[in-house]
Amino acid sequence: MKTVLATLATLLLLVTAQSHGHHSTSNFDFEKEVAVSGTVTYMSFTNPHSFIDIDVIDKAGQKSSWKVFATSRVVLQRYGWTPESVKAGDAISVTGHPDKTKPREMYLTKIVFANGKTWLRSSIDN
Amino acid sequence: MSGHGRTRNGARRNACTRLLGVLALCQFTCSLAAPPDLTGVWMPETKRTQPFPRNPPYTDAVRASIAESRQTYDEHLDDLGRSCLPYGMPQQVLGTAAYPLEIIQRRDRITMVHELHMAIRRVFLDGRSIPADARPTRLGYSVGRWEGNTLVVETAALAPQQLGTQRRSPAMRIVERYTLLEGPQEPTGKSLRLTIRIEDPETYTQPITLDKYYTWGSPRFEMGEYFCTEDLWNQLATGNKSRIPWR
Numbered sequence: 404m405k406t407v408l409a410t411l412a413t414l415l416l417l418v419t420a421q422s423h424g425h426h427s428t429s430n431f432d433f434e435k436e437v438a439v440s441g442t443v444t445y446m447s448f449t450n451p452h453s454f455i456d457i458d459v460i461d462k463a464g465q466k467s468s469w470k471v472f473a474t475s476r477v478v479l480q481r482y483g484w485t486p487e488s489v490k491a492g493d494a495i496s497v498t499g500h501p502d503k504t505k506p507r508e509m510y511l512t513k514i515v516f517a518n519g520k521t522w523l524r525s526s527i528d529n
Numbered sequence: 530m531s532g533h534g535r536t537r538n539g540a541r542r543n544a545c546t547r548l549l550g551v552l553a554l555c556q557f558t559c560s561l562a563a564p565p566d567l568t569g570v571w572m573p574e575t576k577r578t579q580p581f582p583r584n585p586p587y588t589d590a591v592r593a594s595i596a597e598s599r600q601t602y603d604e605h606l607d608d609l610g611r612s613c614l615p616y617g618m619p620q621q622v623l624g625t626a627a628y629p630l631e632i633i634q635r636r637d638r639i640t641m642v643h644e645l646h647m648a649i650r651r652v653f654l655d656g657r658s659i660p661a662d663a664r665p666t667r668l669g670y671s672v673g674r675w676e677g678n679t680l681v682v683e684t685a686a687l688a689p690q691q692l693g694t695q696r697r698s699p700a701m702r703i704v705e706r707y708t709l710l711e712g713p714q715e716p717t718g719k720s721l722r723l724t725i726r727i728e729d730p731e732t733y734t735q736p737i738t739l740d741k742y743y744t745w746g747s748p749r750f751e752m753g754e755y756f757c758t759e760d761l762w763n764q765l766a767t768g769n770k771s772r773i774p775w776r
Contacts, residue, residue, distance in 0.1 A: 449759035477753035529627040
């Protein structure tokens with residue numbers, strides 16, 4: 404049974420990887436959403452994908468580091484981002500699909516930039 | 530002017546009129562025969578595009594090989610995305626993510642520039658055949674012809690691939706048919722329907738055929754730059770050691 408499940412999981416991973424053409428996003432739970440606010444510590448505004456590291460302070464004053472996966476620089480730029488959109492030190496709010504196994508990682512669906520403007524993943528055509 | 534001169538001038542005028550008539554007719558018939566100009570930027574469309582089958586008709590040998598590869602799956606070796614190595618054909622044209630395709634059309638050659646991986650395909654329309662000794666590549670060797678309004682592209686000389694479900698044997702042949710669709714029913718006035726037929730008797734027991742659509746993207750979209758290792762370089766440049774999630 405374990406082998407069957409492992410095989411099915413690998414098959415799903417491979418099929419998903421194929422449908423996206425490059426990197427798999429099957430590690431994210433597209434049925435769930437999570438939202439946090441914090442301070443940017445690193446922004447990789449890059450191809451093949453971008454990611455944002457942010458420090459989040461919870462109600463108890465505890466700091467945790469989050470990693471936010473976003474699509475490629477070339478696509479983000481076509482849909483309104485600039486290299487200045489997210490910088491280290493910025494206070495931002497993000498919403499996304501959580502990673503299935505890594506509790507502080509997500510796939511970005513919405514961001515409120517430091518300048519107060521909102522951007523939605525759904526603004527991308529496909 | 531003599532009567533003889535008038536006759537000669539009249540004959541010249543008649544000859545000129547006839548020549549102009551012939552030229553106009555030629556222009557008319559030539560324009561009827563001219564293929565559509567596909568030059569411009571096209572964005573993949575998800576809505577009408579048929580996905581690659583979830584259960585492709587693999588041959589028994591390939592099915593067994595895939596099962597075996599699952600036991601030895603190494604994400605660093607078997608997931609080409611991690612190394613930024615493009616899958617090649619047919620995957621290069623099957624994706625529907627928001628990466629446009631630019632077509633540059635000339636009478637004797639069509640160049641297809643895919644933003645994703647900045648992959649370039651050259652389709653020769655000068656009547657040549659695919660050379661028997663063409664060096665196998667990931668994108669293959671492509672020749673094309675016009676059948677009415679449809680551009681037909683045949684691709685072979687593909688380098689084999691044996692990774693996970695990404696299978697390709699040297700016997701693979703791909704036929705793509707690009708047809709221009711125009712009218713108010715198309716999302717941006719005109720679309721491109723690609724019917725792709727993938728035949729590889731060493732991989733599939735029967736050909737796989739599916740439709741993919743592109744919508745006309747000019748001038749809303751411009752081609753961008755996609756270098757797949759910027760994330761690695763950015764870390765070298767900034768000295769940041771943050772883990773890259775997809776590497």
